[in-house]
Amino acid sequence: MTKRVIIAGITGSMGQKCADLIESLTDFELAGVIAPDLTADCPAAKKLSSETKLFIDLKDLTLAADIWLDFTTPQAVFNNTKFALEHHYRPIIGTSGLTETQISKLQEIAAKEQMGGIIVPNFGLSAVLLMKFVQMAAQYFPDAEVIEMHHEDKLDAPSGTAAATAQLIAKSRLEKPLAPAAHVAARGADYEGVKVHSVRLPGYVAHEEVLFGGPGEALTIRQDSFDRASFMQGVKVALEHVSELSELVVGLDKIL
Template sequence: MKKVFIAGFTGAMGQKAVQLVMEDPAYQLVGVLAPGASNPDPQVYHLAPTTKVYNQLAQVDIKADIWLDFTVPQAVFANTQFALQQHMHPVVGTSGLQTEQIKTLQELAQQQGIGGIIVPNFGLSAVLLMKFAQEAAQYFPDAEIIELHHADKQDAPSGTAISTAQLIAEQRQSPKPASPLHETLPHVRGGDYQGIKIHSVRLPGYVAHEEVLFGGPGEALTIRQDSFDRQSFMKGVKLALDQVMDLTELVVGLEKIL
């Protein structure tokens, strides 16, 4: 039985993850962390009596095999560092890690001799979108990305959008330089990742959606994925939990273990 620790257990994804782990006989939920968890009694949160509850990272004193992180961008780097230092295999579902932070964590994982996975998106449809977009970039170097998420998402653009842009940039030939443009409204063209424009939408009613638009002479290609319910991500979470302890390095992307 693999021992699992969940950081950010009170959030929407954290609650789904708690349910997944508690219902699967292959796992034991040994501890949870959330800043708002002021009551140390696990039964207040409908957890097993043996589950330890923490509200500060500095308090965490527990042995676990896997650290599952669904927190916030401001906390995820320190959390993942801690997990690696404590020899817990991190499964990171929190977006917001910067490229240099990921490199630092990968070096630490190598030093500690432990593997883990950073997952921009647990939705299988999102993983396939990134794969298809990477293939399309060989033929359509001109692309833009629109990502749409719920109003409470705390970072922009999404980790999935950044990962998609990175894959497109790696695969495509250099596009033609864009014509000079005068923006009558500042930043109306969105963010820029190596010439790929990214547009972020944050509105009530949405969960997680992404659209990649490719344009070429006389034709266009649109690839889109939609996640309508957070439960759809649990298949990817289960896949990561099942395989993370077999990894020998810290990898990025669910496709690395598909």
């Protein structure tokens, strides 16, 4: 049975890519789209099928649909998700900016409405799988280090993803690492004994590598993001599996 999708944020770049994606899938159709700056003759609207309803305000939106795909703004995302849950559209939230408190509140609403959904900080499948694998590997290899590589313009170091990876590894370990603690510059940033190294070089895009070592062997997991095109694969996975969820979860790894 074809699932009907609403895209919030259709005028943005991700919104439009999502519309193209849904167009290409046989099991999904685009029931409606919404954006405050949407007009019938803007480029985002013109390529939509005539079956797709257009909205500019939540209060006017009334439509039979299964899934709410959100790529809007930090300002709009909380109200949108609440609206989706209360109208029984399963939310897939790609918009960033929800606070811990907001997420808890939304999870309560989801529980009350008996609705599942997913908040996705990162749609890159290679990054999400890396996260999943390193947690498993850390159970057998307590010694691990993270190297992340980005273009020279990235200002923060380490990347949020690399810091999160190191923390997950630290939490997943069952034994203490063999490598002694060390606090000299060359050993990088320390997250409970998991070292993180940040490389900043022109030409690089966004790459993360996790090195595990044990007596006589090594295991390395690496992911490379070359292009945002990669996010669409993750959106597709979310569309296919969001209906299996019975609560509002955070992280694409929850449905992999």
